[in-house]
Amino acid sequence: MKKVHIIITSMVLMFSMQSNAQIVKAEIRATGLTCSMCSNAINKQLKSMSEVAYVATDLNTNTFTVTLKEGNSLTPKVFKEKVEKAGFFIGSLVLTAKAETIRQVGYIEVNKAPTNNAEVQIQILDKGYVTEKEFKKLSKSLKNVATYALNNEDDFHAKYIN
Known part of the structure; x- marks a missing residue:
């Protein structure tokens, strides 16, 4: 009986953590x-995701600000796939996320996290999430981060920017 109680408690905690994990x-x-x-091609791809609440486009900077619905469990990979499906590439991806999202498996922090634990802003530094020129620079500066050179598509190297 005690084992069943522990298993149920563990499952409840696991699912409650997942529901709080999200990109905002x-x-x-x-x-x-x-x-x-x-711009319209990318806009259409981003809006096709059920987790998207709103997309704002700035044509001067080619920036798309995607506001997401509460409770999503998206990863940076989804945004990359959508932009590439439209026929383009990501030059920069900055995420605003709940802090616990970044502490999950798949995110590798390359600098110190801010002290607040509500929402954080991070930039994804991996190949395909920055320009080729920027990736070459980052490869040199992040040579001490063993996972960076591996280019694993399920690892997201995150730099806190706030």
Whole structure:
């Protein structure tokens, strides 16, 4: 009986952590856009996700600010896939997320986390989430982070920016 109680308690804790783990907002700067039709292609891909509440587009900077619905469990990989499906690439991906999201498996912190535990802003530094030029610079500066050179698509190297 005691074992069953422990298992049930563990499962409840696990599921409650997952429901709190989420990305609140994604700021995607896309590369390769030449016109408003390009922007529309990305916009359409981002809005096709059921987790998306709103997409704001800044054509001057080619930035898409994606506000997400409460309780989502998206990863940066989804945004990369959507932008690439539209025929473009991510030049920068900045996420606003609940702090516990970043502490989950898959996120590797490359700098010290801020002291507050509510929401944090991070930039994803992996190949495909920054420009090629930026990735080359980061490869040199992050050479001491063993996982960075591996380019595992399920690892997200996160730099806190607030």
